[in-house]
Amino acid sequence: MDPQDLETLNVLLDRDVELRENIKDQVNEIDKKTRTMVGLLNKIHSTPWDAMPSLLDSVKPVLTSCQEVTAALASIVPPNQFWRWKDLWSNSLRTAVFAAALIEYLSNRRLITLPKVAETLGLKNEWQDRVALPAEDYLHGIISLVNELSRLAVNAVTLGNFDEPIRISIFVKNVFAGFSMLNLKNDTLRRRYDGLKYDIKKIEEVVYDVSLRRLASSSSVQSVPSTAQ
């Protein structure tokens, strides 16, 4: 190989290495934030419902601060290279989606939409080719939400909240119906989707236990037959 060509290649490759390191630094930042959020959100399992808003309020600033990192990423990643580097941060981003989705569910009992998550994380439309939230990562975050809610259904009962499992059951079934509409190929998303049925089963068992013992309030119990289909 011509020495000069070799040198050129070396320089280009060095530049990529540097870029990768810079991105990794930002991923470390976002990981710190997501760890904090997951730690705080773990307390939902031991927090009475009326104390939930203040717990969520303590998490929200951390979630919002992820915007700094996404902005930093958008400034580092070269145009059109989103898919080249996204694997470095997609795991972290999925956790952030999970946190946003859990906060939204506990606040409004709604499924957070993808544009809403993107907005929360400060992802701008003009960054599409550098930093964005693809459907796949969003869906991973939503599956994590379902995993967490199946745990919450159990722990809510222990805290004396007998209606929550029924609400969770309705919500999770809607989400599951949504996932069933997708043609997933054989990848991790598909495997995690396949695992959702165990979460649903777990929630169903809790619903069954509370309704059989007439623990849930009558208004919630009435909706049980429709969800049990």
Next chain:
Amino acid sequence: MAAMSATNDELELFDNFRADLDDHNDRRERLIKASRDVTNLSKKTIFLLHRLMMEDSNISTVDNAPGKRAALRGREKLVEVQTIYAGLKQELEGDRFWRYQSQVSPGLQEYIEALGFAHYLEYGSLITFDQVQRTLADSQGIPYFPLTISDYLLGLSDLTGELMRYAISGISRRGGRKKASEVCAFVRGCKSDFERLTPYVWELKKKQYVTAQSLEKIEDAAYAIFVRSSEYDLSPEMLDDIVAQAISSYSTDGLSARSRRDFSHDNLEDT
């Protein structure tokens, strides 16, 4: 009632994802197919080049006419590959290239190997990064997609295996020994050049091992010739006979190494 409308919202939400995911999966399948076609055509070109070089009784003429002839025919064949890539331009526009890079890479590397082989036969040198990128661009010189350094290097790394076959299968013919020593020096140069780049391209490290084996095979063949020619005071014709016997075993080795490599390559493509 509230629960009902929530359901519809959620289903509508997922409906968009379905279109999105289907679009992605379909494109992915199309690119895998295209990559297979490219691999197939490139392999055929490589075999064509080998055949053309074997046809000529003297592979080491002063003006390198056989090499030029073969390279010309090989490049003609590779136009078919270039046409496929021209058709993929839309599919790989913008950041899509990076999304589907792992589907495109296998075929691309095979193409670079074939192109590099034709180039070597004509010029006796390594095709440059820019030269490869130029073959993958329209008449205005606008690339169909950005060539990556790793595809370029990995394609060339495979080329060393082809050169080993070329050197060894031609070694018993007139001028073959001179040719083999040229190839030997060239492959040695490639190996040391690539060595410096292995920290950057992970797969190159694995391929360097194969390159080392190829190099060793050529070196062993050269050694066999040297030993025999120094031990006996023989005419070149008689030496040719002896060498032909000595290397028949290397050629079969080379074949099995080649097919083993192809097998793992195909596996990679499936994932």
